[in-house]
Amino acid sequence: MTPPRKLNVLTVDWPLSQEQLFPRPAPLIVEIGFGNGDFLLRLAQTHPDCNILGLEISSQSMDKAEAKIEARGLPNVRPIHARAETALAHLLEPQSVQAFHINNPDPWFKKRHHRRRLIQRHTVDLLTSRLCPGGALHLATDVRDYAETAHALLSQTPGLTNRFDAPWLDQIAGRLPTKYELKGYREGRSAHFFCYQRNATPVAHPAIIKELDMPHLFLQSPLSAAEIVDRFKATRHHAGGAHIAVLRAYADPKRDTAVFEVVVEEPTIEQHALLLLSPRTGAGEYMVRLSAVGHARSTAGMHRAVAAVGEWVAGLDARARVLERKLRG
Numbered sequence: 008m009t010p011p012r013k014l015n016v017l018t019v020d021w022p023l024s025q026e027q028l029f030p031r032p033a034p035l036i037v038e039i040g041f042g043n044g045d046f047l048l049r050l051a052q053t054h055p056d057c058n059i060l061g062l063e064i065s066s067q068s069m070d071k072a073e074a075k076i077e078a079r080g081l082p083n084v085r086p087i088h089a090r091a092e093t094a095l096a097h098l099l100e101p102q103s104v105q106a107f108h109i110n111n112p113d114p115w116f117k118k119r120h121h122r123r124r125l126i127q128r129h130t131v132d133l134l135t136s137r138l139c140p141g142g143a144l145h146l147a148t149d150v151r152d153y154a155e156t157a158h159a160l161l162s163q164t165p166g167l168t169n170r171f172d173a174p175w176l177d178q179i180a181g182r183l184p185t186k187y188e189l190k191g192y193r194e195g196r197s198a199h200f201f202c203y204q205r206n207a208t209p210v211a212h213p214a215i216i217k218e219l220d221m222p223h224l225f226l227q228s229p230l231s232a233a234e235i236v237d238r239f240k241a242t243r244h245h246a247g248g249a250h251i252a253v254l255r256a257y258a259d260p261k262r263d264t265a266v267f268e269v270v271v272e273e274p275t276i277e278q279h280a281l282l283l284l285s286p287r288t289g290a291g292e293y294m295v296r297l298s299a300v301g302h303a304r305s306t307a308g309m310h311r312a313v314a315a316v317g318e319w320v321a322g323l324d325a326r327a328r329v330l331e332r333k334l335r336g
């Protein structure tokens with residue numbers, strides 16, 4: 008099997024299908040934020056009976072790791088370009104992960120970035136839910152303040168038990184130090200290693216957020232697509248926890264179609280997508296839907312984006328009206 012390349016959270020099955028990524032199903036180990044990929048590769052080499060999944064938001068890191076995996080011909084490791092929070096909500100089923108490894112998550116020193124910290128209550132609860140019974144959460148950081156926050160959160164998580172006698176250890180025998188760990192040592196910082204194990208305490212298991220049916224809105228308008236685009240102004244909407252920005256519109260007068268560029272931000276996922284307005288058979292009838300260009304997934308926020316664009320078009324002329332909505336969320 009040729010290993011799939013440039014996997015993205017938007018292009019893989021929701022929930023994750025091991026068959027899509029690996030030659031055979033096996034216990035799953037996940038590294039979040041694998042950076043230069045060396046630790047990810049070491050996991051693959053030292054756990055040949057497991058499948059290793061890497062989650063990383065930097066596409067440069069993705070390229071580096073993929074080149075190293077290919078050069079070594081390792082079949083049991085696959086990186087996915089994904090925000091960890093998106094993968095936890097849309098890809099990883101409850102009780103499906105044998106171990107998580109998180110090495111030096113971005114500390115986000117600035118106060119306004121604290122809400123984007125990886126280690127926070129909601130994410131720790133999701134990590135706990137996604138662990139198999141007995142599974143382990145390994146965390147390393149060289150930032151003292153981050154270690155103290157992590158200790159406070161992890162030690163107060165009923166579903167997890169500290170495997171160490173101390174809040175953290177400052178060294179682990181036989182560990183492959185990561186690039187950032189070595190940088191920390193060179194700059195005089197010490198490491199803080201955590202290992203927590205999933206215990207038998209019942210915890211909440213938020214279900215995977217699956218993809219919805221494709222959104223459609225049918226409308227009737229006396230305006231052509233070009234006239235609609237002439238009236239376009241960028242707009243922002245906030246609905247049901249989603250922020251929708253309709254940024255630009257382009258018309259193809261020959262085909263009487265228009266394309267709207269949207270950014271849809273939901274708590275678990277951010278998508279940049281194109282919505283298409285195209286004529287239907289009835290006179291002056293149009294359909295608004297997700298364009299086939301790109302890999303947008305049909306989330307509740309994407310349904311709201313189709314509604315926002317369709318209703319805006321229908322509001323442009325007194326004779327226009329929405330005929331039918333196939334929308335959810």
Ligand SMILES: C[S@@+](CC[C@H](N)C(=O)[O-])C[C@H]1O[C@@H](n2cnc3c(N)ncnc32)[C@H](O)[C@@H]1O
Binds near residue numbers: 040062112125
């Ligand atoms: C400080 S670097 C550490 C890299 C590597 N683990 C090491 O120890 O050398 C943090 C890494 O996590 C990635 N990252 C940060 N936030 C992330 C998130 N929410 N989901 C996935 N990756 C993330 C960054 O792109 C970066 O590669």
